[in-house]
Amino acid sequence: MTGLFRQRWLESAGEYVEAAPEGDVGRELLAFLQAEGIKSVVIGGSPLMPIVGERLAGEVEILADFGRAGYERETAKLLCSRAEAGISGVDALISETGALVVSSTGRAGFMISSLPPLHLVVAHEAPVFRSQEDFLAVAPTDLSFSFITGPSRTADIEKRLVLGAHGPKRVVVWGPEI
Amino acid sequence: MSLVRRNIKRALDDRKLGRAVLNSCLLSTEKRDRLISELDFQSTRAAARLIRQRSLDENRPLLERFKESFEKAGGRLHYALTAEAACRIVVDILLKAGALQGVKAKSMVTEEIGLGQALHRAGIDAVESDLGEYIIQLAGERPSHITAPALHRSKESIGRLFADRLKIPYTDDPQQLTEIARSVLRRRYIDAEFGVSGANFLVAETGHVVVVENEGNGRLGASLPRIFVAVTGIEKVVGGLSDLAPLLALLARSATGQRATAYVNALLPAPDVSDAPDEFHLVLVDNGRRRTMADPDFAEMLLCIRCGACLNVCPVYRSVGGHAYGSVYPGPMGAVLSNLLGPRMMMHHELPFLSTLCGACKEVCPVDMDLPGMLLKLRERAPKPAIDRVAAAGWGWAMATPARMELAGRTVRTIGRAIGAMPAGSTVKTGMSFRGLSREASDK
Numbered sequence: 001m002t003g004l005f006r007q008r009w010l011e012s013a014g015e016y017v018e019a020a021p022e023g024d025v026g027r028e029l030l031a032f033l034q035a036e037g038i039k040s041v042v043i044g045g046s047p048l049m050p051i052v053g054e055r056l057a058g059e060v061e062i063l064a065d066f067g068r069a070g071y072e073r074e075t076a077k078l079l080c081s082r083a084e085a086g087i088s089g090v091d092a093l094i095s096e097t098g099a100l101v102v103s104s105t106g107r108a109g110f111m112i113s114s115l116p117p118l119h120l121v122v123a124h125e126a127p128v129f130r131s132q133e134d135f136l137a138v139a140p141t142d143l144s145f146s147f148i149t150g151p152s153r154t155a156d157i158e159k160r161l162v163l164g165a166h167g168p169k170r171v172v173v174w175g176p177e178i
Numbered sequence: 179m180s181l182v183r184r185n186i187k188r189a190l191d192d193r194k195l196g197r198a199v200l201n202s203c204l205l206s207t208e209k210r211d212r213l214i215s216e217l218d219f220q221s222t223r224a225a226a227r228l229i230r231q232r233s234l235d236e237n238r239p240l241l242e243r244f245k246e247s248f249e250k251a252g253g254r255l256h257y258a259l260t261a262e263a264a265c266r267i268v269v270d271i272l273l274k275a276g277a278l279q280g281v282k283a284k285s286m287v288t289e290e291i292g293l294g295q296a297l298h299r300a301g302i303d304a305v306e307s308d309l310g311e312y313i314i315q316l317a318g319e320r321p322s323h324i325t326a327p328a329l330h331r332s333k334e335s336i337g338r339l340f341a342d343r344l345k346i347p348y349t350d351d352p353q354q355l356t357e358i359a360r361s362v363l364r365r366r367y368i369d370a371e372f373g374v375s376g377a378n379f380l381v382a383e384t385g386h387v388v389v390v391e392n393e394g395n396g397r398l399g400a401s402l403p404r405i406f407v408a409v410t411g412i413e414k415v416v417g418g419l420s421d422l423a424p425l426l427a428l429l430a431r432s433a434t435g436q437r438a439t440a441y442v443n444a445l446l447p448a449p450d451v452s453d454a455p456d457e458f459h460l461v462l463v464d465n466g467r468r469r470t471m472a473d474p475d476f477a478e479m480l481l482c483i484r485c486g487a488c489l490n491v492c493p494v495y496r497s498v499g500g501h502a503y504g505s506v507y508p509g510p511m512g513a514v515l516s517n518l519l520g521p522r523m524m525m526h527h528e529l530p531f532l533s534t535l536c537g538a539c540k541e542v543c544p545v546d547m548d549l550p551g552m553l554l555k556l557r558e559r560a561p562k563p564a565i566d567r568v569a570a571a572g573w574g575w576a577m578a579t580p581a582r583m584e585l586a587g588r589t590v591r592t593i594g595r596a597i598g599a600m601p602a603g604s605t606v607k608t609g610m611s612f613r614g615l616s617r618e619a620s621d622k
Binding site for chain 1: 198201202205206251307308309310313326327328331332333336352353355356357360363364367368383384386392393394395397398400401402404419420422423424426427434436437438439440441442443444445446448451452453454456
């Protein structure tokens with residue numbers, strides 16, 4: 001199922017990195033950020049994020065860590081729109097459509113996945129569902145959530161596909177080894 | 179010549195427009211066909227149709243259930259019987275909150291009710307944020323397609339428009355034009371006090387408002403500003419989250435030839451959450467829908483999920499594009515729907531004739547609506563042209579008594595001779611009128 005997820009995710013212009021087994025995903029993220037020359041990030045509030053935050057501390061500028069502190073809306077949106085990358089976890093992966101499930105849990109999940117031009121997703125421990133149908137049968141009934149399939153896009157000018165309409169131009173997933 | 183006829187003539191004379199529309203339709207149809215073939219189309223659309231049929235059959239209880247879930251989560255529900263009422267509700271919400279500038283995502287129902295103009299009149303500044311809608315808002319035009327609003331414009335004309343309106347150097351590169359719109363609109367998003375959007379589906383059991391999109395403007399509008407107003411038709415409610423699966427699979431494939439759109443947002447009010455609005459409003463629009471649900475000939479039209487596939491395959495739409503229809507909703511679905519919504523039926527009675535009844539629209543429809551059948555029924559209901567109406571009324575009057583019949587006969591003969599349509603003496607070979615003959619016969 002992970003193989004199908006990756007195939008579909010790549011078809012939607014998403015990027016996929018296999019997270020090393022036993023590996024430290026924080027170290028891998030840091031290496032990626034340094035290779036891309038990225039200096040400022042915002043970090044989401046999912047369970048793995050504190051470890052990621054520790055790895056990145058002192059190496060890149062962490063404008064906001066939503067796992068450690070709550071922010072007012074105005075502050076949150078300014079910090080997220082100033083960051084070069086948003087780093088977040090994910091609630092689930094969906095194979096058939098190659099989709100991430102991201103919920104808004106009060107930790108700026110929507111802003112982190114919308115405002116920075118680059119979205120990095122830590123997904124190697126996320127549950128994988130076969131189809132949208134399978135996920136919807138157990139989906140949270142008390143939270144907002146989005147299916148995200150690749151970077152934001154438009155084809156409004158002569159049907160030419162352009163990535164990075166209003167949301168991120170690139171979305172990179174650290175997923176399970178295949 | 180009627181307005182629709184003039185529009186059609188103008189569209190057919192514009193060969194650039196014709197090429198742009200045809201190319202876009204062919205591309206969309208080809209992508210759609212490729213991805214639809216992955217599904218068992220007939221069984222998936224049968225499932226989707228059942229779900230949508232329940233939306234209509236159990237509309238009131240489903241809306242009651244939705245209201246309960248949505249309000250429990252902290253949302254505020256409004257009901258608008260007419261387009262004017264819907265606009266007034268949105269304007270009141272925004273004025274009361276002191277939210278005078280904001281962003282609007284693409285939505286056909288807001289076009290239908292004329293929300294853009296209503297906000298403008300109220301002094302509220304709402305910028306369209308979908309790229310296609312932004313382009314046509316800059317140009318002062320209306321959308322020409324329900325999912326690709328600027329389909330009628332070439333990249334060169336968009337380049338000139340941007341250069342002129344935004345005072346920037348000319349470029350016709352879609353990538354650069356998109357970047358420009360992104361950066362202009364990003365500032366508007368950060369400053370926006372409100373977001374307005376449509377909604378594709380409402381989930382009765384949970385209260386989720388579902389917004390399907392590709393650009394990411396929908397979720398920005400629903401998470402950045404402090405006020406969010408979704409506007410949608412009363413027919414959009416479905417039972418549970420699981421009902422979304424076949425609808426989403428068909429919508430993405432039929433509308434844009436994608437397996438899934440970049441974003442499907444299932445939004446729930448959450449007043450305490452930093453990336454959810456403080457106020458989450460939903461305006462339910464009737465505007466003729468309740469009346470249509472009770473009409474056995476046309477209730478089926480409300481199954482529509484606004485994918486636009488019927489536009490893309492229609493030989494008439496492919497030739498003339500969307501503006502020729504002169505209605506908010508164009509193409510086969512528009513030719514039907516435009517005659518059902520609003521204060522009275524048959525506002526666009528010429529549109530059902532803009533069809534060859536080839537049946538392509540029914541073939542691709544993801545909820546299997548009988549569009550050709552409805553077009554035919556609308557043709558029957560269409561008012562007859564004025565000359566026919568006068569003739570029919572005159573016939574009835576003249577045939578009522580023998581005296582009137584004689585008078586009418588003489589009048590017609592006189593006029594006929596005067597305009598040379600009926601040479602003297604040619605009416606009845608015996609030289610006697612039919613009236614005269616029949617009187618003679620009855621005298622015998």
